Amino acid sequence: MGKELKLFVPGRLCLFGEHSDWASIHRLMNSSITPGKAIVTGVEQGIYATVTESDLFIVESELPSFKNESFECEMDVKKLRETAQKGGFFSYVAGVASYVLDHYRVKGLRIHVDKMDLPIKSGLSSSAAICVIVARAFNEMYDLQLNTMGEMSIAFYGEQRTPSRCGRLDQACAFGVMPVNMTFDGNEVYVDKIRVKKPLYWVFSELNGKKDTVKILSDLNKCYPFAETECEKNVQKALGVDNERLVERAVKAIEEGDAKEVGKLMLEAQERFDKMVAPASPKELSSPVLHQILSDENIYPFTYGQKGVGSQGDGSVQFIARDENAQQQLVDYLKKQYNMDGFKLTLKPGKKIRKAIIPVAGFGTRLYPETRSIKKEFFPIIDRDGFVKPVIMNLLEQLEASGIEEICIVIGEEEQRQYDEFFSPLTQEHLSKLSEEKRAYEEKILAIGKKITYVYQKERKGFGHAVYQCRAFADNEPVLLLLGDMIYESFEERTCSRQLIDAYEECGKTMISMQTVPLNEVSRYGILCGKWDNAEETILKVTSMIEKPDVSYAKDCLKVKTKSEGDQYYCAYGQYVLTPEVFEALEYNIDNNVMTKGEIQLTDALDMVRERTGIRGFVFNGKVFDVGTPEMYRQTIAEFGKTGC
Numbered sequence: 001m002g003k004e005l006k007l008f009v010p011g012r013l014c015l016f017g018e019h020s021d022w023a024s025i026h027r028l029m030n031s032s033i034t035p036g037k038a039i040v041t042g043v044e045q046g047i048y049a050t051v052t053e054s055d056l057f058i059v060e061s062e063l064p065s066f067k068n069e070s071f072e073c074e075m076d077v078k079k080l081r082e083t084a085q086k087g088g089f090f091s092y093v094a095g096v097a098s099y100v101l102d103h104y105r106v107k108g109l110r111i112h113v114d115k116m117d118l119p120i121k122s123g124l125s126s127s128a129a130i131c132v133i134v135a136r137a138f139n140e141m142y143d144l145q146l147n148t149m150g151e152m153s154i155a156f157y158g159e160q161r162t163p164s165r166c167g168r169l170d171q172a173c174a175f176g177v178m179p180v181n182m183t184f185d186g187n188e189v190y191v192d193k194i195r196v197k198k199p200l201y202w203v204f205s206e207l208n209g210k211k212d213t214v215k216i217l218s219d220l221n222k223c224y225p226f227a228e229t230e231c232e233k234n235v236q237k238a239l240g241v242d243n244e245r246l247v248e249r250a251v252k253a254i255e256e257g258d259a260k261e262v263g264k265l266m267l268e269a270q271e272r273f274d275k276m277v278a279p280a281s282p283k284e285l286s287s288p289v290l291h292q293i294l295s296d297e298n299i300y301p302f303t304y305g306q307k308g309v310g311s312q313g314d315g316s317v318q319f320i321a322r323d324e325n326a327q328q329q330l331v332d333y334l335k336k337q338y339n340m341d342g343f344k345l346t347l348k349p350g351k352k353i354r355k356a357i358i359p360v361a362g363f364g365t366r367l368y369p370e371t372r373s374i375k376k377e378f379f380p381i382i383d384r385d386g387f388v389k390p391v392i393m394n395l396l397e398q399l400e401a402s403g404i405e406e407i408c409i410v411i412g413e414e415e416q417r418q419y420d421e422f423f424s425p426l427t428q429e430h431l432s433k434l435s436e437e438k439r440a441y442e443e444k445i446l447a448i449g450k451k452i453t454y455v456y457q458k459e460r461k462g463f464g465h466a467v468y469q470c471r472a473f474a475d476n477e478p479v480l481l482l483l484g485d486m487i488y489e490s491f492e493e494r495t496c497s498r499q500l501i502d503a504y505e506e507c508g509k510t511m512i513s514m515q516t517v518p519l520n521e522v523s524r525y526g527i528l529c530g531k532w533d534n535a536e537e538t539i540l541k542v543t544s545m546i547e548k549p550d551v552s553y554a555k556d557c558l559k560v561k562t563k564s565e566g567d568q569y570y571c572a573y574g575q576y577v578l579t580p581e582v583f584e585a586l587e588y589n590i591d592n593n594v595m596t597k598g599e600i601q602l603t604d605a606l607d608m609v610r611e612r613t614g615i616r617g618f619v620f621n622g623k624v625f626d627v628g629t630p631e632m633y634r635q636t637i638a639e640f641g642k643t644g645c
Helices: 020-028 077-086 089-103 126-141 148-159 168-175 213-221 230-256 259-280 288-294 324-338 391-401 413-422 428-432 436-449 463-468 496-507 519-524 551-557 580-591 602-612 630-639
Strands: 004-016 036-054 057-060 071-073 108-116 179-185 188-193 200-206 303-308 316-321 342-347 355-359 380-382 388-390 406-411 452-456 479-482 486-490 510-516 526-532 539-547 560-562 566-568 570-578 615-619 622-626
Touching: 004 126, 004 168, 004 200, 004 230, 004 259, 020 036, 020 168, 020 179, 020 213, 020 230, 036 126, 036 168, 036 230, 036 342, 057 089, 071 077, 071 089, 077 089, 089 126, 089 148, 108 126, 126 148, 126 168, 148 168, 148 188, 168 179, 168 188, 179 230, 200 259, 200 324, 213 259, 230 259, 259 303, 259 316, 288 303, 288 316, 316 324, 324 342, 355 391, 355 463, 380 630, 388 391, 391 406, 391 436, 391 479, 391 486, 391 496, 406 413, 413 452, 463 580, 463 602, 479 496, 486 496, 486 570, 496 510, 496 539, 496 570, 496 615, 496 622, 510 602, 519 551, 526 560, 539 551, 539 602, 570 602, 570 615, 580 602, 602 615, 622 630
Parallel strands: 057 108, 355 406, 355 479, 406 452, 510 615
Antiparallel strands: 004 036, 036 108, 036 179, 057 071, 179 188, 200 316, 200 342, 303 316, 380 388, 479 570, 486 622, 510 570, 526 539, 526 570, 539 615, 560 566
């Protein structure tokens, strides 16, 4: 059986900044136009699809919305473009497929739409969602090594081959159910993800009215690129400098989870739109149904604010509810009073990482014979504060400084004695011999010891097996994983672990820390390859993971292009953020005896997660020191603590 993908892409909801995306295109002719700004989020509803390889390009479904119709075409650019130009739902998929075929060597796809709970023609851009589905399907099936922005661009340019002329913000659904701050400057698009500190509760609903989006866009485009009348000047000001200032305030309010301020800004945005933009398309933007809802005083006890959606008009309406209970009450009221289906959208803070795992159950045979009596994680290291510490203590301090609250150490049953002895209080006589500074550090040791849970690996069946012993401890939360024979030196104030945690909170995917490695050393490491997912080139969308490849294969297939350093090679290096999907993959491998070199490997589970939901590599600002071999331990003793912050 060939490769099968399960994909989900949500619809998108423009919270603030509608119309500013296409308006900014006119900066190419009039540089005085202000760049566009919009806050956009994916919603909880969307399109679910199963994708398999095919010689043809096929889109099919048994869903009622497809009306027993399907699309099938040869992988022929001319035929696909002809379909795209005809318009209709299948024009979007044909447009994207034709664009991909124009630029990449690919075969066909069979895309089966399994579920579609996204309202059609409601300002939530179901067309953009299906375009992103197609772009992502080609990307993941044929390893095109596109990052999220790349998928978004292909979806946009594919849609431009249809009669639709939507702006750039529609394809923000590629980022999933999370808010993003988008900047549009001519042909350029910049995306900054917004981190929400507190839950925010939205409701959006179709108005069951009528609007002509093409007419709205046609009327408003007449105000560009050079404004002559007062009406045209108002449109450019409202969608330009006024919008820019309002979006800046809205980003701060959303980040803080300040629902009251967000509602105030929604009301302000709608008032400005009605006053300054709507007169340019009075027939479509008078929006009687929308304004009937906006002025319904019975809604006010449930909300802090409300406004139109997308191109505005009588398409859809959005509200920010006062709390979760009010969110449900509003949905019920809209259905009872107006027979309108309300959809919930809750923007939540990313899952905080508060737990960490350190597997140390190995025998340490490379450091024999000293490991006959002392486990390698208790080997001494001189830290930059001048204290001589066990390796494990250095790791534990880093975790505490990174905000970790609970720590699970995986050990053999016979090994707990060393830990109990180390984390037990000193005798009063011993304590009295210490300096005041060292007595304070003793308190730190005891406090950290209280955060530790021990899990036994009764059978040593590999690294993945050791990690799996912590599944109950993880309890369906994302967890940080550190190797017990590596220590980390950060080149900035944040610890290396904190840097990785912050990167995870930005993208929400399983993450692997990584560093560059010379080409002649790739055969010693697990090598990651992919495309950069951010402009800083610190987060990599991983497309392949190869354990200890030979040099020729790495040179041909595993290089990563960078802006400043040319082609580089990246290896996994000792810290991970594991999501619940990793433990599910480990369980599958254990139950089905899936092994590599006779052991349950973490890498195998990570590769399963990569194929299903994606993983990211992260380049941290620091250096890793290994204490797992005599040579590395000698180097660590000589160099650790001399280069970091």
